[in-house]
Amino acid sequence: AQSVTQLDSQVPVFEEAPVELRCNYSSSVSVYLFWYxxxxxxxxxxxxxxxxxxxxxxxINGFEAEFNKSQTSFHLRKPSxxxxxxxxxxxxVIRTQGGSEKLVFGKGTKLTVNP
Amino acid sequence: xxxxxxxxxxxxxxxxxxxILRCVPISNHLYFYWxxxxxxxxxxxxxxxxxxxxxxxxxxxxxxxxxxxPDGSNFTLKIRSTKLEDxxxxxxxxxxxxxxxxxxxxxxxxxxxx
Numbered sequence: 001a002q003s004v005t006q007l008d009s010q011v012p013v014f015e016e017a018p019v020e021l022r023c024n025y026s027s028s029v030s031v032y033l034f035w036y037x038x039x040x041x042x043x044x045x046x047x048x049x050x051x052x053x054x055x056x057x058x059x060i061n062g063f064e065a066e067f068n069k070s071q072t073s074f075h076l077r078k079p080s081x082x083x084x085x086x087x088x089x090x091x092x093v094i095r096t097q098g099g100s101e102k103l104v105f106g107k108g109t110k111l112t113v114n115p
Numbered sequence: 116x117x118x119x120x121x122x123x124x125x126x127x128x129x130x131x132x133x134x135i136l137r138c139v140p141i142s143n144h145l146y147f148y149w150x151x152x153x154x155x156x157x158x159x160x161x162x163x164x165x166x167x168x169x170x171x172x173x174x175x176x177x178x179x180x181x182x183x184x185p186d187g188s189n190f191t192l193k194i195r196s197t198k199l200e201d202x203x204x205x206x207x208x209x210x211x212x213x214x215x216x217x218x219x220x221x222x223x224x225x226x227x228x229x
Contacts, residue, residue: 036220043119101148101165105157
């Protein structure tokens with residue numbers, strides 16, 4: 001079975017500061033990795049995904065994430081955040097094989113960007 | 116950009132009643148999903164649906180729940196005999212066939228059981 005741990009439930013930062021949202025996963029099989037963002041009163045929107053290849057993936061809104069297989073991590077980063085980045089961020093995994101299509105999510109990290 | 120649409124956005128139902136949550140997936144997608152998020156908890160997988168049948172379901176998805184694709188566009192989740200603990204945000208998602216294709220989510224239906 002797969003599991004995802006997001007170590008920080010809340011992350012407050014000031015505008016234009018860098019941010020890192022941490023995600024670790026546990027799986028006995030290889031997985032694809034995703035970050036989703038949820039703005040208030042909206043659904044989950046895909047930020048970026050790691051399938052294979054380069055371990056640094058770039059997503060929308062200036063976010064990027066780095067896959068580290070040895071540390072089973074997929075941390076999300078942005079060098080300079082905006083007020084509009086205030087949202088909840090979810091890390092998720094899905095098995096690459098075995099016919100399972102279910103996304104397994106972490107508990108989410110609430111990012112609050114203050115002026 | 117095409118999107119997944121869910122109706123209603125908020126549903127209030129008396130305990131014991133049946134409720135149907137509706138979703139219109141993206142038109143060329145073939146996999147459909149329901150997830151739920153109880154307040155303060157993780158987003159949890161309920162069920163996936165492909166080729167007019169359930170392809171996978173979680174232990175949460177018991178006989179109280181059913182899914183249906185009644186026509187070429189809608190995908191519904193029916194909850195029979197609702198309980199207080201069914202109160203949650205329910206998300207519909209759809210994707211193209213392969214697991215490396217991202218799932219696209221709707222805005223959710225907030226279900227409140229009284």
